[in-house]
Amino acid sequence: ENKNLFAIFGNPVEHSKSPQMQNAGLKEINFNGLYQKHHLEDGNKIKEVFLQSNYKGANITVPHKEFAYRNADEVRGIAQKIEAVNTYINENGKVIAYNTDAPGFIKAIESFGTVKNVLLLGAGGTAKAIALALQEKGIKVTVLNRSEGKLDFFKKENILAYSWDDFQAEDYDLVVNSTSAGLKDEYLPCDREILEPILKKASYAFDCVYGKITPFLALARENNCEIKDGEDMLLFQGLLAFELFTNTKADNSVLEAMRKGLRGE
Ligand code: NDP
Incomplete structure (x- = not known):
């Protein structure tokens, strides 16, 4: 057969x-x-x-x-x-x-409507796909990661990339969590003191983790963001x-x- x-x-x-x-x-x-x-x-x-x-x-x-x-x-x-x-x-x-992770992410966020400025938490493999997909669509993206090591990839593609130590925040309409924080634990992807003011001003929050409300999505919802998990991605x-x-x-x-x-x- x-x-x-x-x-x-x-x-x-x-x-x-x-x-x-x-x-x-x-x-x-x-x-x-x-x-x-x-x-x-x-x-x-x-x-x-x-x-x-x-x-x-x-x-x-x-x-x-x-x-x-x-x-x-x-x-x-x-x-x-x-x-x-x-x-x-x-x-x-x-x-x-x-x-297909990159175009899959773009299709997943279409339900939010127009997005112009994205803060992307994490700098791993998934973040690379998401950052380049957004950049290709003409959507501004800034990467924020716990550590410095993985940032060079983004910088060479002319994507703003910060570690927690040197971060300079702007106003973002969408915040994306591409870290695995919250997957098997109750951690936020970065300090609450950094995250909460950003979420207060944002409209949308997306977590790549699927099938659960992570601490990140819960905090975003408390701050009146429309939220979405990774199932559609x-x-x-x-x-x-x-x-x-x-x-x-x-x-x-x-x-x-x-x-x-x-x-x-
Ligand atoms: P990587 O291991 O390549 O990257 C992990 C990133 O998360 C790194 O930037 C790391 O920071 C950061 N990180 C890990 N733990 C913490 C923490 N406790 N606090 C802050 N930052 C943390 O993973 P992937 O990019 O491959 O995957 C990331 C997530 O996306 C996974 O949870 C995976 O399940 C999900 N995913 C979902 C998909 C979907 O279709 N829905 C598709 C692909 C992935 P540092 O550099 O400092 O170590």
Whole structure:
């Protein structure tokens, strides 16, 4: 039988909701395919393992996105600047790589309406995708991170980037938390004394963490911001990957099927 195989590479990967989301989409369009979890230890082997496993497409999650970027045969679109990819496609034996986190984030914040000036907390892999996606859209973005080390990437792209020590605040309409603070703990992504005055003036707050009201979102809500968690970002990065996997244009029925799949409904 020639079922099309897809996978998500990660370490750990057990918790991933991508299989239930992607398989729901495949089922919705009667695509003869199966999307599975693939635990990968060594990110340097990702291309080799992808090809040997006969995958037609794959997603890549923590901690392999940079390895996947470096090992691809060809990198397309904004991923070239981000230097990290979350999607692989097998095109006639060549591994083509994309980053759908960046456009997925942009689609996720469309529900807020017009956004002009963003404060982005965190400077990790997700922050790179978000910052460059905003910059490409002509939306001003400032990065604020706990430590100095990861800021050079943003500075070389002409993005304002501060550590907590040298931060100079402006007025922002949207504040985004791309740190993992609040995921498994009750920490704010930066000092309350810095954050609260900013949230008071902002209109919107977005957290990349999904399925929970983090301390960041709770504080934003207290300060009258419209809030949103990371579910739509996960959904839209998945939808855009799905379109690449199946070479189809996904309509609303696919989106809703994938959302239900993601929620386990
Ligand atoms: P990284 O490990 O690459 O980056 C983590 C960043 O968070 C760093 O800038 C780090 O600062 C900062 N940080 C970590 N803990 C704290 C803390 N307690 N206080 C302040 N800052 C902190 O992670 P990723 O960028 O890959 O992922 C970040 C988050 O985004 C995760 O929670 C992940 O689940 C979520 N995510 C959601 C997606 C979605 O589709 N919804 C997609 C991808 C990610 P420092 O440099 O000082 O160490």
